[in-house]
Amino acid sequence: MKLSLHVWRQANSNEAGRMDQITATDITEDMSFLEMLDKVNEDLICEGKEPIAFDHDCREGICGMCSLMINGVAHGPESGTTTCQLHMRSFRDGDAIYIEPWRSRAFPVIRDLMVDRSSFDRVMQAGGYISVNTGNAQDANALPIKKADADAAFDAAACIGCGACVASCPNGSAMLFVAAKVNHLGRLPQGQPERSERVKKMVDAMDAEGFGACSNHYECEAVCPKDIPADTIARMNRDHLKASLCD
Amino acid sequence: MKLDSKIPGGPIQNKWTEHRFNMKLVNPANKRKFRVIVVGSGLAGGAAAATLGELGYNVDCFCFQDSARRAHSIAAQGGINAAKNYPNDGDSIWRLFYDTVKGGDYRAREANVYRLAEISSNIIDTCVAQGVPFAREYGGLLDNRSFGGAQVSRTFYARGQTGQQLLIGAYQALSRQVSKGSVTMHTRTELQEIVVVDGHARGIITRNLVTGKLTRHAADAVLLCTGGYGNVFYLSTNAMGSNVTAAVKAWKKGAGFANPCYTQIHPTCIPVSSEHQSKLTLMSESLRYDGRVWVPKKKGDTRAPNVIPEDERDYYLERRYPSFGNLVPRDVASRAAKERCDAGYGVGSTGLAVYLDFSDAIDRLGEDAVRARYGNLFHMYEKITAENPYKVPMKIFPAVHYTMGGLWVDYELQTTVPGLFALGECNFSDHGANRLGASALMQGLADGYFVAPYTVGHYLAQHGSMGASGKVTTDHPAFAESENALRDRIDRLMNINGSQSVESFHKRLGKIMWDECGMARDKSGLRGAIEDIQALQKEFWSDVCVPGSKDGCNPELDKAGRVADFLEFGELMCRDALMREESCGGHFRKEHQTEDGEARRDDDNYAFAGVWEYQGDGDGDEPSLHKENLEFEHVKLTTRSYK
Structure with a gap:
């Protein structure tokens, strides 16, 4: 060729x-x-x-x-x-x-074709984790998790953080990336104690990095190499609204 | 060089517990006075950096990728072992320990392997607490599957992306520490030199891969978590950037390098299709549970696989190993594939492939059931080869996957340079001459979460530069000396202005290594390879072409430095393979095999870890060999048989 x-x-x-x-x-x-x-x-x-x-x-x-x-x-x-x-x-x-x-x-x-995606790291640092220190864990099977919840958490956790969602969004929004982490941890019982704080902090960090807002173009879903669906964003919005109202 | 393994006394079950008690502690208020450097952010490095940060140390963590989350641990597919015995099938710490020592063909250190088995359960607990979404059963509890070399189901998994999920767990823990200020991440930054002051590792020199800037970093201890050296073969399942530079720099500063010839060739990878191929893709070992491996019985049979009748197919693994069949360990399966292809029975356009056929499983279980088990792998295979494995057998061939050799470490994961630690695939400690499936993730996380955080503290309590001698700073002459040596080397690379690309040298090195130090090795081939590599190294330093400038982003310069180190290291691997006059695990010497082509170990003369000490770069300087004898008190040495 x-x-x-x-x-x-x-x-x-x-x-x-x-x-x-x-x-x-x-x-x-x-x-x-x-x-x-x-x-x-x-x-x-x-x-x-x-x-x-x-x-x-x-x-x-x-x-x-x-x-x-x-x-x-x-x-x-x-x-x-x-x-x-x-x-x-x-x-x-x-x-x-x-x-x-x-x-x-x-x-x-x-x-050339290389870009700086460290903004994603900073959004993660704002709250994309469960606050547990090494050595504090109970026996893994002491916490049964419904298979459907575990599978849904996995689907969101499949995100590879490549940034295709941002690159193809007309608004340069990172909503799919952030929502994937919010959903991964928010669907699991381990993630509940920080659920409200997490979504607020991550969304604030996302805004501070200069990412745009979501206006439902669904370009992110179309290009996501891991097929993370756009309704992940809707779930995050619901969490965010709930967290904001409960303040 | 003195090799003191520091294996604690007492019964093997109590060694780690007692040793933890005997190790010195650092007062919580003093921890923040110590700075620890962690190089690499994979399972070992990410876990160690996060945990040391949690404990209160000041941590600087470095990775060459653009984010800590990209480290190559992410590509591990199959799973992670732990002696939880959740399926109630007779597993125990002792059994995991025993299987791992046996699987390593009796070339690992018993005490380390026992500790690994002991810690394995804590790893699963920790990862679940972090939110790692392991596969679960309908009752909500964790699912297990069985893996090569074991007769119990002890492997925890997250679909075909276990490495990704575990790494993201460690990355999240690391991100939390970064937000707290206890860890500083240095991305797109590569280690170039290790600085040793008064015999202790006291810092590193790095190069920023965006600006080209060289920076000195001083610390009280340095942890290398930089992975394996599979890319010395050019083609491997490693990521493109995976390299041996940190380990080679450590070796040149006095760290012993153990068993460099122990490499794992994984049996089920997608075969090479053209000379432009840049890397090889693994198809998970789990496929061998339902797939049957075969080649045509007739030499050079070019018929399509589906029209070759059953009685003209040679299911050679089932024929040679009736009791284990397609489930023999990786080293055995790889050699058997090579044997058939060398004898002229290979398939595909190159003749370097065998079939992995799912038609029996599809007939038995139905296509949907097979899709549910292996859908993502079949999808990946089809994407790469444009062939549908539901209809046509997969073509597979062995590929370099993991390296069991590495920097020699004692029981505390410390190299022969005090203050310099090596964790994960970077060290040599737990897998002997062959690694069992689902053990790499276990070892990386054990080292990072549960071993180094104690042993590094023990070192700092004794030798950390908090006391009267004062802190070593980057003004120390040793830093200037290392930085000047590095500047000279970069200038040298930039000023050769030769005619051949870095990539072309790497490919030529890879070919020498694969042909002479790959799945089967012999004396004359290895001797020839050493001469060829020396000649290639001379050619590299006189005719390599590195375009661009040293000031700024220059991926060709990054690659040139890595290939220069691979050239040096390839020679060491061949020397080690030449020295080891036996066949064990992934190391197969043609001179040492049984009549039916199986590996023949020599426990009387070679039950030791071969540790190489650097002796200089001059003509005639050869590395010297030291031996750590391996004592087997608990596992009986037998011939591994899978017949």
């Missing part, structure tokens, strides 16, 4: 970026999207040019490090798939592919 890539290049967070056209040659169908970029980078290095910087690590869809807007869609055309699991058989010879970094004020560009 031969592809015409249009790639966002930006030296660092202070300088202006631009789209560069780069031709990718000798691409095969069984390459992953990131292996295609590896190949392009090897060719750029051979030509004495600087390779394209992008974030990636596990390359099996679980660490949440990879990103990329591919033809305007977070993680590309396949649903329920991270960029690292996207394969070139989803594209055709001669295709033009537009590759951009996550787009959000709360995720500044570091270089």
Whole structure:
């Protein structure tokens, strides 16, 4: 395959970026999207040019490090798939592919396609945990949990923190990310003592980081590589309302 | 180098309890006067940093990823063992201990493994309290499943994402400490040097991967929780950034490196499809419970698998190991696949694959039941290969997965450099020559939550620089010396301006390692590999091309440093494999096998941990070998047989 890539290049967070056209040659169908970029980078290095910087690590869809807007869609055309699991058989010879970094004020560009997602860490630090010290636990089976609740908590806990929800939201909202954690812990009995405080603190932190509000576009749900549904947000809103009224 | 394992006396059941009592404590008011560095934020590092923070120490935690939550522990699929005996099937601490020592082919230290089994139950309790959503039964209690090398169901799991859920648990605990100010996180920051003052580890030098800035960090103790070195093979199931740099730096500062040749090749991975492949993907070991492994009986049979009749298929694991069949441990299953492929019976375009067939299970249980058990794995397989495993057998091949070798540590997880600790996969301690499934998560969390928090305190109470000698600060000449050495190395890398990419060197190293130090090794191959690696290393330092600048974000420079260390380390692995004239666990020497191709151990001469001491970089400098003899008082050494 031969592809015409249009790639966002930006030296660092202070300088202006631009789209560069780069031709990718000798691409095969069984390459992953990131292996295609590896190949392009090897060719750029051979030509004495600087390779394209992008974030990636596990390359099996679980660490949440990879990103990329591919033809305007977070993680590309396949649903329920991270960029690292996207394969070139989803594209055709001669295709033009537009590759951009996550787009959000709360995720500044570091270089080329790499962005700074430390805002997510700070939202988590605001309350995305159960306050228990190591060594304080009772026997694990002393606390039975309804299977349905445990499964629902797991569905929310599947979030990999990649930020696709933010990147594809017209408002740059992090509601799906925050709601996933609020629901994970809020569905479990261990999470009840801090349930109200947690949702308030995390939502406040989210606002302080400059993420936008939710206005029900559901773009987040459409691109989430772990298929976390948008009704997770509705549940968080209910928790938040309840917590605010009970103050 | 003196190897004092510090194994406490007394009955094995009481060793840890008594040792905890005998260890010195740090007064709560004094804890905040100590600074502890934790490198790595996976299960071992994240757990240790959070717990030390809870105890009141000042902790600085470093990771090269953009968040602590991305560490590669996250990719573990199958589960975590614990001797809870919830299913009432006869499990006990003693049985978990015994299985783990046996599974490690009798090359682990008994006292450490016993402690691991003892702590295993506390880990599950802690994780549940943190909100880790383990799989549950309809009655609301925790579910268990069985895993390779065990005849009881002791594995706790969270679908196929157990590592992710446990890591998020540790990350949440860590986030809580960050909010309290007891832990400072340094993301996108990589360790480049370890600073030793008067024989004690007193700090590190890091490089910021965004700005390129080098920074000195002083501390009273340094914990390395930096994972394994599987990426020395280039292709492995490790994350792209996983590296051996911290361990190599520690080795060069005097820490002994134990058993580097012990590597685990996992039998069920998706085969390599092209030369552009960057990593290999694991298909969980759990698949072998319902899948049957086979190859055609006829050499070079290119027919589609579904048209090959039953009597022309060789279910070689069932044939060779009738009692364990498809459930033999990982090392045995991997070697058997290699044997068939080497003999010309492999399938797929490369001939380097075997079938893992679910058609019997689908006939027996129905497609829906198989989907309920393995749906996410089948989905992942189809995404990568574009083949539907419900209709066509999966093609699988062994791949490098885990490394049992690591920095040598004593019972307190301290390396031979006082004040320098190694936790999790980074150390060598608990898995011997072969790790059983669902034991890596257990060890990482045991070290981080329940061992290091005590033993580091014990060290600080005795040697922490709170007393008369005063604190070591970053102004100490040892910091300047390490930083200057680092600057020189970076300049050297940037100024070679050669013609070959970093990646191409890494690939060539990987090929040498896989061919000569992979699933089967022999004397002449290893000798050749050592020469080849030395030559490749020379070529690297004269012809590598690192584009860009050292000031700022430069992923190629990050990679160049890591590959330089892999080159050095690959040679050490081959030396260790050459020294060990026996076959045990993941280490298979072709010269040492039985007539029917099984591993032959030599307990009389090799029941020791081989510990290598760095002796310099000059021509003719060779690392020296030290031995820690392994005493087996409780587990009887037998030949592992799965026939």
